[in-house]
Amino acid sequence: MKKTEFLTGSFIALTLVVLLGVFFFQALFQPSYEGKVMPIDNVNLKDRVSLHYVLKNVNDASKYLATNGMRYFNNRSSVPSKTITFGKTKNLEEGSANEVTSIVVNYRGFDTLGEVTVLFISIIGLTMLIGGVKEKKLRMPSVIVRTGSKFLFPFILLFGVYIFIHGHLTPGGGFPGGAVIASGFLLLLLGLENFKFNTTVSKVIESLAGVTFVGIGLVGLFMKNSFLANFIPTGTIGFLYSAGMVALIYIVVGIKVGAELSTGVAELKEGNKND
Amino acid sequence: MFIIGIILITIGVIFSTLGALGLVRMPDLYNRLQTSTKATTLGAFSTIIGVGFLNPAWLIKTIVIATFILLTAPISSHNLARASHKWGIPLSDKTSVDKYDSKTGKEE
């Protein structure tokens, strides 16, 4: 690229970025419909999200809105909900303590199925592109790095499994759990001198996990007439055995994402040997 | 409990500041790696355990996190120094002995 083209291109890009920046920042200081200016750090949650999400129990919210809907906009301090206490309330409509999980897996579970499919297709594309790449040898790592990697790998794996098993209680879920597992395998690839990652086994595990996801949805279809319905009784909120099939789906998604990303990284390092 | 937590956090902050000061004033890459790794590892370790003493319900989790930092930061700085010596980043002119130079040719 010549110098004049580079300068005009960067000037146009800088102008666009400044315009977008002005637009974004003035959106933060817009007044709410009551005439108050709302700064960023004391956000009133009931002003920003819809009523259904705050009550977390869609049947109650529909009944409330049917009886006194317009009064919500004027009298917002009196939003009733059943008092939900952590560790005691049983058999809610969807019993997970983490709000993001309840949206991602239960109320919008079909979109998560689409997201998992997109990840699957991108890893297939990566594997097809690494057709003729040969392996380049890395320099042999020193004795400190070799010992350290072998010692640290089980703890990283344990941390990843902890993240996706407690997906309905603490922040996290299936996707960061799988990414941490893949980082553990990346540490082994770089830190030991001859580590062969068996890509055949990991591809089989990934495919089986994807089939299990759709299988859980089909069981919900046969038992409750709706794909990906929650057919296991939701127990007490805050316990590990709560939230029905949300926990099962996050375990499946965590295993699938972990196997996928490890396969992608290992194929980039070693090249595809199937010819 | 409260006083021990405050003392540990103060020690952590002082050592982190000294590590940042060393990053500015040292003449060479290898000196900077050594001072910043040692000081900031101790600083982070003390701060996290001090927070664990301020809320005693979190004590075991903070000990686990601090042990993980203590195990991984020295290994990574060792690998950085080894890699930058292979790429030939020059030592400062006040150095007199370079013991690693004769071993670069052969693998350990």
Next chain:
Amino acid sequence: MVILLYLVVLVLAISALCAIFTKDLLVSVVALGVNSLIVSALFFLMHAPDVAITEAAIGAGLSTAIYVFAIRHTKRQEEK
């Protein structure tokens, strides 16, 4: 609190500009790693811990490693 957000966004802008205007591809990849780290801190300051953990694990860890592997198989200096 707002001052902290503005300072963090300033570091974000500096690292992004450094990633674009340098000719050495390895320096550019390290700058993108710093970018992912700062974005993860920004997500945490906006009270969203799930996205912060995901961005830290994928952006600052695996994405940088994949870029470095891709640079190994091609060339390191960008041509004029």
